[in-house]
């Protein structure tokens with residue numbers, strides 16, 4: 001069942017299920033082609049602001065700690081070279097300055113800087129840690 005809300009050409013049509021609940025909007029290819037450049041950033045921004053971030057992979061982190069055999073203590077400090085955001089202990093910050101994005105028992109940990117969204121990676125070697133910082137880039 002369809003219900004036209006905009007105009008006779010049905011460029012935008014709300015779609016309803018049998019119970020009368022709207023389950024989506026249909027936008028014609030012509031209309032979408034005409035407006036998507038302006039509309040997509042608005043949609044992206046909205047989704048970004050409202051989405052709940054993926055949970056941090058703390059199981060992976062804990063597994064890394066279980067297998068920790070590096071020649072130094074577990075390092076909890078993270079620094080973003082791009083915006084200067086820094087913490088002594090990423091886990092202790094509330095709210096987080098950095099969110100854990102990935103960890104593996106090979107010693108690679110990745111964090112997302114919460115102020116500029118850069119990706120901070122720390123690679124743990126036997127006797128040293130190297131760190132790199134990749135700026136956040138929008139899709140496309």
Ligand SMILES: [Zn+2]
Pocket residue numbers: 080081082083084085113114115116117118
């Ligand atoms: Zn940053």
